[in-house]
Amino acid sequence: MKEFDLIETFFKHKGYQRRDVQIGIGDDAAVLSVPAGQSLVVTTDTLLSGVHFPVNTPGRAVANKAVSVNLSDLAAMGAEPAWLSLSLSMPEIDKEWLNGFSLGLQELTEYYSVQLIGGDTVKGPLSVTITAQGFVPENQALTRGGAKPGDWIYVTGNLGDGGLALDMLQGRMDVAPRHKNYLSNRLNCPTPRVLAGTMLRRVASACIDISDGLVQDLRHILNASQVSATIQVDQLPLSQAMQESVVNDQAIRYALTAGDDYELLFTVSEEQKSHLQHVLSTTSEGFTCIGQIIGGQGKLELRRGKEKVHYDVLGFQHFRD
Ligand SMILES: [Mg+2]
Structure with a gap:
């Protein structure tokens, strides 16, 4: 042929x-x-x-x-x-x-x-x-460069499932049979947040999709916008499959670093916050506030409540040695 x-x-x-x-x-x-x-x-x-x-x-x-x-x-x-x-x-x-x-x-x-x-x-x-x-x-495209100190940081959906699914499929993680289908689908058939993206025009100040892990992709926003951020690790949205498969610390590590989530990560000013609740409540796509943009140059602080916490947060990189 x-x-x-x-x-x-x-x-x-x-x-x-x-x-x-x-x-x-x-x-x-x-x-x-x-x-x-x-x-x-x-x-x-x-x-x-x-x-x-x-x-x-x-x-x-x-x-x-x-x-x-x-x-x-x-x-x-x-x-x-x-x-x-x-x-x-x-x-x-x-x-x-x-x-x-x-x-x-x-x-x-x-x-x-x-x-x-x-x-x-x-x-x-x-x-x-x-x-x-x-x-x-015209002039309504969302970019990585518009985040300002005081803006709130949001994500759609749940984080870390793609990474857990990959570890499951490659035999590094054991997962209860009832979660296997959901997790494989999250890896092989991720849901592009097309409707949410169009609805965030004129609402979000910056936006990126999470392909290489939350921390790595958030850094792109921080660098392009020339700001810093705090993330509340206990606010990170975790699926039921994630919560029932690994201990909380490991779930947080997946949510921070795993690639292949294809959720949207975006920032919204205080003034646009109620507008956001309104526009996204008309879709079935869930979203969660996970932190805030602060002044500074590209620094990321992880917190649990007021306490600073540390995780190894190197995101997924293709062709890493
Ligand atoms: Mg992208």
């Missing part, structure tokens, strides 16, 4: 079709309409087998994760997702894997109303690169 057939067979005419796609898959390039008054937001992420997902992960789960991590980056900018393109490298044509991958893509594109507008396949080690594009009204 040649590259042309592969794209025709597995990807063309699959999934959601949008009216703003003038020309999609099948020509030399896609032709798209950006709505007036909107800025185009573009992000790209590569998932490499054995690094970003375990070898032998089914195609459907890989598609789910590859799309989700890109949509999570758009959500962190407050953007509404619109289009995806795909570059797929695989060692040989594995029809069963491709069928699953194609199904996963179709499910996600339908769920989020995004369209696959182009694809490329090459022979090589298994890796998936997706480029996602979306819209945000």
